Amino acid sequence: MYGPKQSSRQWNKHFHKLIAGIDFEHSEHDTRVYFKFLVEYHFIVLMLCIGDILLAKKSMSKVDKTNFELNNKFDVKDLGVARIILGIEITRQCDLKCLHVS
Numbered sequence: 791m792y793g794p795k796q797s798s799r800q801w802n803k804h805f806h807k808l809i810a811g812i813d814f815e816h817s818e819h820d821t822r823v824y825f826k827f828l829v830e831y832h833f834i835v836l837m838l839c840i841g842d843i844l845l846a847k848k849s850m851s852k853v854d855k856t857n858f859e860l861n862n863k864f865d866v867k868d869l870g871v872a873r874i875i876l877g878i879e880i881t882r883q884c885d886l887k888c889l890h891v892s
Contacts, residue, residue: 809836815827
């Protein structure tokens with residue numbers, strides 16, 4: 791990200807090319823959001839913010855597979871379940887199948 795003015799643009803182009811190679815589609819509404827459609831009504835959401843990636847999916851096994859694919863493309867450090875991102879606090883109530891953001 792540091793250096794020439796075009797660095798961030800080049801990084802985004804590189805990221806987009808590699809992530810498209812593992813079947814993620816770019817959101818038409820937000821340039822930092824990608825979707826990977828699995829089966830009807832099931833998908834993985836990948837959100838990119840500078841150098842951080844947040845994955846969201848109902849099934850952890852699909853997220854683990856995506857983490858493995860990302861590890862093959864980038865130097866990735868899995869920080870586990872997200873609790874806060876961009877100042878947004880995330881809390882879960884697994885027994886109620888409920889997710890809260892504030």
